[in-house]
Amino acid sequence: MSKTVLVLGANSDVAKEAILLYLKKGYQVIAASRSTAEIATFMETRNVSIQQLTISYFDATAFETHEQFYASLPAKPHIVLYAAGFQVTNEQALVDWQGSFRMMQVHYAGAVSILHIIINDRENDHLERIIGLSSLSGVRGRKSNFVYGSTKAAFTQYLAGLRQYLFARKVTVNVIVAGYIRSKMTAGLDLPASLLMEPSFIAREIVQAGSRFTIVPGIKWKFIHQVLKYMPERLAARLP
Template identity: 30%
Template sequence: MKDAFGTPQSLLILGGTSEIALATATRLATRRTHKIWLAGRPSPALEKAAEHLRAQGADARTIPFDALDAESHPTALGPLFEENEIDMVLLAFGILGDQAKDEDNPLAAVRVAQTNYTGAVSAGLICARALQTQGHGSLVVLSSVAGERARRANFIYGSSKAGLDAFAQGLGDALHGTGVHVMVVRPGFVRSKMTAGLEEAPMATTPEAVAEAIETGLRRRSETVWVPGALRVVMSALRHVPRPVFRRLPV
């Protein structure tokens, strides 16, 4: 169960090598989150992430999970919920893709969509049902401001995040009143390995800043978190810019 300050004592991360997820887990591990599962494809990076969290005093374990293999999700996640109470699930897997190349390679574009959206729908529903059965818990979904309005520069990624965001909001409405809290997190440009080499967008942030916002959102039981917060106003304005004007903006 969460403590009096809303800090989860147990955490499941779907996408165990995500820099934002690891920053969040590290931050929470210094509080009272002592049991952490990192779900992802078996790899040295996944094991290294678990070792890092153990060094912070957490009981960190890895479990095999493939976002693209939806048929395996019940088997991968079901037993974990049957044997443990999990206070928080952080859905953090996703890929950026390469817009320029993916436009000429439909299969690569589909992989972005399947990872970011259909894989999340499958895993999200399984976790939501399990949290509802136990009667409590938070499902935190990493979305993106890219999903607020598709841009020419990354509409494949942006459209997948738009679908994920809408799904998570609807899921939150469906679970309202059940004891399960769904929180959608919309970061802007995050300085990370995924964005290395890309031109930095205005109001860029860090995994650590997103982690802090997630912790604050959990405490407040927020439904939507923008990182940084000023993006809420910026994206609200951009959403309503006429399309002919939007096409000419350097975004």
């Protein structure tokens, strides 16, 4: 019997590429998102076998629906990927509370809500891995994106504690700390082309995740990650 992957936030560019890779490896995939029609259209263009794929409606911010969503799944997951995302600019976030709050809900509160339901299901004794798609923006506070970055930092720290909590149950928790990704979320932003990574590249890192907690895709971004992490505050304050 093939294993099941539950992808939350399945309409993200990275998530869709990860779904394709999981399907190629023979997994059953439950693609969960608010944008079910978009996922269906995307999968049709890729000639995906409907025998391997289930598309389900999931809203990370509708916390009151999460219990029912999980109870209605056609199979309990072996692997869970949380890839839901939402972003407004820092300038907008500073004057638009709803935009800030939605980032907090999607990146952190929604993740905690559904993941708690999943890990508290002790009848699912084959849960083996939880992967969260986070961001390098959460490594160090920067004046250009600290509101968005703070929501990703919270998510990363939650996953770090969850990894320890689930250690005795032999459930591996990974966080993908990604830099700039060429996607609909970054479309229109003035980003260095040499640092943009393709969604398919990030997806491969997800599907091939091993035992390490922090996975930073890309050699350049591994270097940047270390610089940001250990840079003295007097220098970090000068970052854009």
